[in-house]
Amino acid sequence: xxxxxxxxxxxxxxxxxxxxxxxxxxxxxxxxxxxxxxxxxxxxxxxxxxxxxxxxxxxxxxxxxxxxxxxxxxxxxxxxxxxxxxxxxxxxxxxxxxxxxxxxxxxxxxxxxxxxxxxxxxxxxxxxxxxxxxxxxxxxxxxxxxxxxxxxxxxxxxxxxxxxxxxxxxxxxxxxxxxxxxxxxxxxxxxxxxxxxxxxxxxxxxxxxxxxxxxxxxxxxxxxxxxxxxxxxxxxxxxxxxxxxxxxxxxxxxxxxxxxxxxxxxxxxxxxxxxxxxxxxxxxxxx
Amino acid sequence: xxxxxxxxxxxxxxxxxxxxxxxxxxxxxxxxxxxxxxxxxxxxxxxxxxxxxxxxxxxxxxxxxxxxxxxxxxxxxxxxxxxxxxxxxxxxxxxxxxxxxxxxxxxxxxxxxxxxxxxxxxxxxxxxxxxxxxxxxxxxxxxxxxxxxxxxxxxxxxxxxxxxxxxxxxxxxxxxxxxxxxxxxxxxxxxxxxxxxxxxxxxxxxxxxxxxxxxxxxxxxxxxxxxxxxxxxxxxxxxxxxxxxxxxxxxxxxxxxxxxxxxxxxxxxxxxxxxxxxxxxxxxxxxxxxxxxxxxxxxxxxxxxxxxxxxxxxxxxxxxxxxxxxxxxxxxxxxxxxxxxxxxxxxxxxxxxxxxxxx
Numbered sequence: 001x002x003x004x005x006x007x008x009x010x011x012x013x014x015x016x017x018x019x020x021x022x023x024x025x026x027x028x029x030x031x032x033x034x035x036x037x038x039x040x041x042x043x044x045x046x047x048x049x050x051x052x053x054x055x056x057x058x059x060x061x062x063x064x065x066x067x068x069x070x071x072x073x074x075x076x077x078x079x080x081x082x083x084x085x086x087x088x089x090x091x092x093x094x095x096x097x098x099x100x101x102x103x104x105x106x107x108x109x110x111x112x113x114x115x116x117x118x119x120x121x122x123x124x125x126x127x128x129x130x131x132x133x134x135x136x137x138x139x140x141x142x143x144x145x146x147x148x149x150x151x152x153x154x155x156x157x158x159x160x161x162x163x164x165x166x167x168x169x170x171x172x173x174x175x176x177x178x179x180x181x182x183x184x185x186x187x188x189x190x191x192x193x194x195x196x197x198x199x200x201x202x203x204x205x206x207x208x209x210x211x212x213x214x215x216x217x218x219x220x221x222x223x224x225x226x227x228x229x230x231x232x233x234x235x236x237x238x239x240x241x242x243x244x245x246x247x248x249x250x251x252x253x254x255x256x257x258x259x260x261x262x263x264x265x266x267x268x269x270x271x272x273x274x275x276x277x278x279x280x281x282x283x284x285x286x287x
Numbered sequence: 288x289x290x291x292x293x294x295x296x297x298x299x300x301x302x303x304x305x306x307x308x309x310x311x312x313x314x315x316x317x318x319x320x321x322x323x324x325x326x327x328x329x330x331x332x333x334x335x336x337x338x339x340x341x342x343x344x345x346x347x348x349x350x351x352x353x354x355x356x357x358x359x360x361x362x363x364x365x366x367x368x369x370x371x372x373x374x375x376x377x378x379x380x381x382x383x384x385x386x387x388x389x390x391x392x393x394x395x396x397x398x399x400x401x402x403x404x405x406x407x408x409x410x411x412x413x414x415x416x417x418x419x420x421x422x423x424x425x426x427x428x429x430x431x432x433x434x435x436x437x438x439x440x441x442x443x444x445x446x447x448x449x450x451x452x453x454x455x456x457x458x459x460x461x462x463x464x465x466x467x468x469x470x471x472x473x474x475x476x477x478x479x480x481x482x483x484x485x486x487x488x489x490x491x492x493x494x495x496x497x498x499x500x501x502x503x504x505x506x507x508x509x510x511x512x513x514x515x516x517x518x519x520x521x522x523x524x525x526x527x528x529x530x531x532x533x534x535x536x537x538x539x540x541x542x543x544x545x546x547x548x549x550x551x552x553x554x555x556x557x558x559x560x561x562x563x564x565x566x567x568x569x570x571x572x573x574x575x576x577x578x579x580x581x582x583x584x585x586x587x588x589x590x591x592x593x594x595x596x597x598x599x600x601x602x603x604x605x606x607x608x609x610x611x612x613x614x615x616x617x618x619x620x621x622x623x624x625x626x627x628x629x630x631x632x633x634x635x636x637x638x639x640x641x642x643x644x645x646x
Binding site: 179181182184185187188189190191192195199200203204 | 343345364365366370371372374375376378380381382383391392395396436439
């Protein structure tokens with residue numbers, strides 16, 4: 001048998017350690033919790049798949065999951081087309097390009113919790129600029145702390161404000177990479193604006209849009225901080241999305257077992273939907 | 288198809304041009320006949336692409352007019368001019384099939400589907416792409432993509448002019464030759480007016496009946512490939528066309544005699560004009576080496592396959608000669624014979640000798 005030089009393993013070791021500490025070990029603790037029952041004093045009992053069964057049959061989980069999907073679907077349906085429209089109407093060259101880009105990037109530079117706090121103050125009906133304006137000047141009753149519909153409109157508006165820029169910047173990057181000759185050829189071929197969008201711009205943006213949709217899906221599906229600060233999941237449970245529910249379960253009620261099970265199911269759903277998105281969107285790409 | 292007239296055309300990219308240097312096109316007056324094959328030849332930055340974009344309507348000139356069949360189209364949008372253009376890099380619609388790509392310009396103009404089918408089939412046949420009509424255009428090789436781009440240019444039979452903007456840049460050398468002859472063949476079949484822009488003399492000379500040579504926004508010569516080769520109107524054309532370019536040698540005029548490095552040279556005809564910087568021009572193809580003639584020393588010999596290019600020093604200047612058959616050794620003394628019928632005089636770069644002898 002040929003002697004194999006095993007020294008190569010040493011070079012892989014640092015990465016292995018890093019991945020172990022930042023991903024594998026934390027994940028395994030969660031797996032560990034998810035199959036046990038906890039009592040104080042570090043007493044653990046084996047509970048098998050009970051937490052998973054409980055959770056999958058729980059009304060509360062169904063409701064949170066439903067709200068989560070609804071939220072993600074709404075913001076994707078708004079942010080992606082809106083982002084593309086803004087990118088299309090941005091100048092391609094000249095001094096206004098950098099002005100537009102910086103303006104677009106600003107919301108993304110603001111920390112999540114600050115965004116939540118900003119929007120909270122902004123929309124309070126008594127002292128918030130928008131809240132006061134809508135209630136007093138427009139005369140439309142609007143109170144996101146009391147009315148579930150108002151709360152939903154507020155969290156969606158906040159996310160659109162915060163993250164549409166990401167779609168804009170990615171779509172814009174796709175657009176500026178299109179050589180002028182394409183537009184000139186389309187002009188000469190007598191193509192309408194719609195045909196230019198459909199046959200030149202959209203195909204060229206497809207790859208960056210795939211990434212934009214994936215990122216926006218994952219981020220919105222895992223959204224926590226902004227909504228926690230803005231509505232805290234209320235009024236009632238109206239804006240209690242999955243992550244907020246999870247934190248309530250894990251840190252509020254200290255139910256580590258069910259919370260562990262929920263984390264794993266949450267993770268599995270995110271992974272599965274991302275994979276589905278990616279596969280569907282890249283299935284007819286030329287290899 | 289149309290006759291194209293450019294009259295007093297000038298263009299500047301800066302909003303208020305002051306000096307002639309501000310102009311990308313200086314003053315262009317041209318008449319192109321219906322159904323001709325023309326080439327615009329010149330180095331990068333000479334204004335040929337600017338001129339092309341003005342003809343296609345992608346650019347509105349600062350001054351002057353463009354007429355198609357006598358009708359002013361200077362301010363008409365590209366799609367209203369009924370022209371076709373093939374770009375340097377293949378432009379194809381990735382998501383469509385080859386068939387839909389070729390049909391696109393027709394469908395945009397509301398041509399009935401039966402007619403579209405007939406035209407696409409005909410053009411696909413000419414370009415030899417019939418077997419890939421159902422394929423997605425995205426996965427094709429660059430030369431096939433460029434063929435499709437050309438096809439989109441040719442598919443409308445009512446176009447005024449088809450323009451090619453250095454269309455063979457991205458094509459592999461061995462396919463360049465094939466596409467070039469294909470293009471020539473297409474011109475003979477469809478008989479549309481075609482304008483071909485290039486910086487490659489071989490492409491220009493093989494494609495066109497008439498070549499327009501440009502330099503720094505000016506037309507230096509318009510002529511058939513033979514004219515440009517044999518009797519360049521400007522030393523620039525002499526340098527630019529031919530491989531190697533024309534020998535341009537400083538000369539003195541003394542008592543009706545032309546002296547190069549102190550040796551008398553016979554011209555094709557009479558010298559015209561007066562003063563200025565004088566030079567003689569003779570193509571290496573018309574310089575013969577042998578006993579007698581102007582004394583020179585061989586400095587370099589380059590074997591280029593079918594013939595050798597010999598560089599010999601005549602006094603302080605180098606003269607190139609194309610030699611078929613045995614070549615002299617480096618360092619050997621030899622004599623230079625200039626074919627008088629092919630020896631031109633240039634005054635400040637412009638031709639200044641009357642045509643005489645054989646032409």
